[in-house]
Amino acid sequence: MRKSILFNYQALLIFAFLGVLFVPFSFRNLDFQSKITAFLFEDLIHLITSNFKNFLVVNAEITSDSTTLYILFFILLLLAVIFTAVLSFFSFWKTNQDLIFRAIQIILTYYLAFIMLKYGFDKVFKVQFYLPEPNILYTPLGMLDKDILFWSSMGTSYSYNVFMGLMEVIPALLLLYNKTRILGLFILSGVLLNVVFINFGFDISVKLYSLFLLLICFLLLAPNLKKIIQFFIFNKPTASARLKGSDLITSKTIKWCIKTIVIFFFFTESLFPYLQKETYNNETIIQNPLHGAYEVVKIEKNETQKNNVNQKIKRIFVHRNNYFIFQYADDTMEDFYLEINPIQNQFILTDYNAEKIKLQYKYSKSSKTLELYSPELGIRIYSKTLPWKKLPLLQPLFHWTVDEIGKN
Amino acid sequence: MKTAILSLLFFTGIMCQAQTKVISYKSHSGSKSSFAKAYRNNLFDLKHSNFGIVTVRIRRLDTIIAVNNSITLVKYRESIAEYNLHTKFEDLEKSDFIHKTDTISNNQILNKKNTVKFIKKSSPVLFDTPIDEVVFIGFKNN
Known part of the structure; x- marks a missing residue:
């Protein structure tokens, strides 16, 4: 790989890793993430927005597609470039960077799997795209904005929701095993590309985060991109380079223990709330009788x-x-x-x-x-x-x- | 009607929709004019919509009082705002809740005629509250 390409790739991997750490997503068992992000970046974001009057900040909270989230991503990108440049001067970094980047790739893979499981199960259990509210149903079609119309249309088909949910859950599960990881990433790249274009096409305010997930997917696929092109375009037999964690942890027992804990965490975050509340289809919940x-x-x-x-x-x-x-x-x-x-x-x-x-x-x-x-x-x-x-x-x-x- | 409202509160998890702040707002408001105001002040349930992830209102049942054979009072706490699906009761502060009392009539389970043991066996969890943490007043003990 050429030096400049390698530098860019490494900087983007570090950027994605910083995003995993600091983009305040809602976790059940890691609810301190937003507090850490606010503690580390709030003042800096405030300094930037108060010095550049072009930034319109209505709410200082870092949430999906807020001005503050854009600024946070910009800061993280800048930090990633600086880290990559500065760390390359240290001999420890030079000797261990392969191992470090492999660890980052594995963390990103599991993060992507986790987020897709969370979104996937929300669709399967029909809580993301819900049945349109009566006030939406009685609003003339032409008076609805594109985003709420899309959301409402999706909410009318239970089977399509389950299908879309499974299209996120299945590749997410494939990511958890190194043999199926590349296939999972390949499917997810299509799924996420579609999500990104829906968010842009229908003005749904998860544009930045969906782009971030797509970036992670492409970063993980990138080392195999040449081989995928060879296989699909030039019909050449090829063996993909496996993205596996066994190089990082040699002890099988420790590896399986960590993996079991991680997968257990994923399911407690994404599936357990539904099992706990015995809510398998949000539409079947009894509504307020006056609703x-x-x-x-x-x-x-x-x-x-x-x-x-x-x-x-x-x-x-x-x-x-x-x-x-x-x-x-x-x-x-x-x-x-x-x-x-x-x-x-x-x-x-x-x-x-x-x-x-x-x-x-x-x-x-x-x-x-x-x-x-x-x-x-x-x-x-x-x-x-x-x-x-x-x-x-x-x-x-x-x-x-x-x-x-x-x-x- | 009250029985129906109370039954709703009792036997369902109060799960709200997974949505972004804008979708959450537009689902009940036809006009965009108040969005900036609602967003600036995180009004009503807007605070807990974010990346399109589910939100819930957290409830905790405190006391069930049997007044007579048909009327039962239910005292509970309900979070003022909606929270992420995974938020636990223990994560919130006292000030996040308001106290509520409702009256239900002719409920088959929460009825003075039944013993506390029977009620606990019939509904091990009410309002996401482990039944052993609920105080029963006016019911038969055995």
């Missing part, structure tokens, strides 16, 4: 001090994550955080300015009506339940032939 859509049939308004209430309410929605939403005649929506007090039959709505509105509610299961009354606003709203689960989008539609379509 749903309501058609407004009548509004009564009394004279009060607050007369500036928009009375053109068309529908009301109760979101499963405790939001209360009004849909007006022009299809615009207004949402509030919802707290339900079932003893006092009261809704407490909080808006984005932290102002609260109290509504008394009366729900009749038999007549499927929801009545809301606010003495403060002097408004009484009568509504009836809408059969949102019977909307065409939520029907388990499948046809082997076009001839079946339209037949009852």
Whole structure:
């Protein structure tokens, strides 16, 4: 390998390794990662953003696709280049760098496997792309942004979610064994490329992190790239160089102990929560009984001090994550955080300015009506339940032939 | 209705959707106008959406009080915000919770007629709380 290429490759490997260490992902058993990252980098990030006014930072927290995450990646890249350059002057580094980079490659492989297992099981158990909320279902298609439309469309097909999840889980499992590692990486490169283009194409805010995962995948595949091209393009028999950890730890017992602990950790992080909660399909969880859509049939308004209430309410929605939403005649929506007090039959709505509105509610299961009354606003709203689960989008539609379509 | 709401709280894990902050916000809000405000202040459940990973509201059951043969009071703590799926009750501070009391009626298991032993055997975990940590008042002891 040419010196400049080797330098770039090593710098990128160190960058990826620093990313594994410091990009604050949510772990069950390693929840101190975000604290360490904040402790080490928060001040530096703040210094950069306060000196460059072009950076718009609305929230200082380092989260997916935040300005602060971009800056963190930039700092890590810079550090990686500096480390690679400086360390090359040390004789210890020169003699052991093969071993160190092999260890980094193995760590990156296991990290990638772990993240893909986590995302994969979230899809298999239908918690990532969830069933669209009633307020989304009653929003005219043209008024939805691409990202929420994509998310909602994905949420309507259980089988495709399971398939997509398995397409992440299976290659992730292949990464755990050195014999199948290259095949796993090869499949994952396709899967991740698709994820990256979905995130860019539909403006989903996991662009940077998905690019980071794709970079890790390519970095691990890179040493075999020539051989893969020889095999697929030139049809030449070739043996791929195995990416294995046995060179690092010679004792089989220690190797298997470490591997068992690591795999156990992976499954406690990615699968155990579902087994613990016995939740195998998030859609089957019983919803809040008031969760749903309501058609407004009548509004009564009394004279009060607050007369500036928009009375053109068309529908009301109760979101499963405790939001209360009004849909007006022009299809615009207004949402509030919802707290339900079932003893006092009261809704407490909080808006984005932290102002609260109290509504008394009366729900009749038999007549499927929801009545809301606010003495403060002097408004009484009568509504009836809408059969949102019977909307065409939520029907388990499948046809082997076009001839079946339209037949009852 | 109250029974239904309480049954929901009892027998399901409160698992929320895995989503990004933007998707989380857009799933309930048609307008983008308040996103910056919600994001700046980490309002409501936005704080715990991130890389598209699942969030939950953490609950801990404290006391179950049998008032009479049909009415049972349930006292529990519920986290104000949603957390990563893997967050444990022990990870949170006292101030992260609010105390709640709900009333359920005619519940087959949480009923004055039943013994504590029977209830514990029927529902070893309620609200993700090991049943032995729950205080029972007003139920038969044997």
